[in-house]
Amino acid sequence: DTDDVGHKYYLELELEDVLDTVSQTVNCTAEVLYPLGSKTSAPDVQVTVQGELRSTEEADKEFYNWIRSLEKELVAENIPDSHGNVPPELEPIHLLAWVASGYVIWQNSTENTKFHLAQVKHVKQVKRSDEDLQFDFVLLLHEMVSQEVLPWEVTLLWHPQRGARVSQS
């Protein structure tokens, strides 16, 4: 507790790759500072990863090329569907949605919220003139304390080398 500034939390985390549960977990530490008073300010987060995360270069390139090769922009909805299914080719979209949700959750978290991505309600690819892929998402976020499931619009830009960025939300 740093009284005048806010509440600071020190976390020790273990990262597991859900797509590769066989490999070793990676440790990381984080400091999260929830600012006092200001309700609209996102917590400050500092993360240190102790170790290496595996390379996803191949899969990234494959996905990137596939999207770029599509005649019509990709559009999908309800990922997973009501029964929890995700078509295999849409799994990367699901993962990118997860990244996008991470941003939204970070921006909207307080010490009294607990968010999870409930479902990708809608995703639309937007073709760009530059090298990035753009996906406009409508994400359903479930907040545990209030039990609300609310839609959030968020646009994600992604590039194999440059990674993911949220452009607006």
Add this chain to the structure above:
Amino acid sequence: ANMKLILIFSALIGASLCLETFVGHQVLRIKAKNEEEVRQLQFLESLEHLELDFWINPSASALPVDVRIPAVSVQSVKAFLESQGIEYSILIEDLQDVLDKEKQDMAESAQRQRSSSSFDFGAYHTLDDINAELDHLASEYSFVEKIQIGESYEKRPLYVLKFSTGGSKRPAIWLDAGIHSREWVTQASALWIANKIASDYGTDESITSLLDKMDLFLLPVANPDGFVYTHTSNRMWRKTRSKIPGSICVGVDPNRNWDAGFGGPGASSRPCSDSYHGPSANSEVEVKSVVDFIKNHGNFKAFLTLHSYSQLLMYPYGYKCTRPDDYAELESLGRAAASSIRSLYGTTFQVGTICKTIYQASGGSIDWSYDNGIKYSFAFELRDTGRYGFLLPANQIVPAAKETWLGLKKIMEHVRD
């Protein structure tokens, strides 16, 4: 072996039915008394234009001769046999009738096969399918009875399966699922559990001794209106579907509507909220029906309820953050149950009071049951911890049900003893 015969038969019948009918065909059984008569029958056999189909051919053996005769030839063959003094009887009066009946029997059998042992417990079902399976379980097992304890807001029946091997108002265990309609793994698990209990009675020592002493009441779909709504309109719907006077929003959180710290912290007074407690305690007929049923019964010893997700095993209180009087026993039993759950697939459940484990929440069902004398009150939050959340893939239903059952069993065994 039976199935194989039916398959072969149907293949043959299928093939033949496509080509011709057997209306008016008769099958005769002919008993040749001597060699001369056998020769006559062999002569008959040689008359190809009659298109006779010998099922058992004429020979010197003592076997009767069975022959199918096309309708047009029936009278002339009979006349021939009579003129030769050869004895015969009619095995089949009209072959087509027999075939038609056989076809009908097979269709009915196939229908029974489909509906009997082939309810897919590893898939999500509609309310109608679930209710059909409840009927099936009740009809298949003498100690299982489907009873209706009330009606939902939209007038859907609230069906409870009663498991009872006798006695009169034996000490009973209550188990419900799906009070929050979007938590689909709970209704699905409840069905699996119902089937498990029914089919294992008599062979599993624990279940048998449990049902020999106690009754079990299982409400697999505690919020049928909400459940239907998750199928037809909004998969994320949680509440009931009751109209709220003065609001455009619909529905009350049925697990904030019980008379236990009603209206306190952890429930919303806003009708549009997903944790809206409702205009008053027990305002929701889905809740009131259960309350009335349990009060009228008067001999419930345990109250267990299934939710998802988060993997938690909780006991009272939710409406206040103080420990219940039976804290030590409930904590220890909870831990034992969580341990049983973990023993199957390694799935970890956190144990504790509602307030400490999840959040302060007033008007919850197990707080009400506990404060009304039902000591063993537990709430389960099933798989997972957020990766799929409410949209748990169907292939996890049975594993979730299996591990949950171990936890429930642990608690039930303790109550029994």
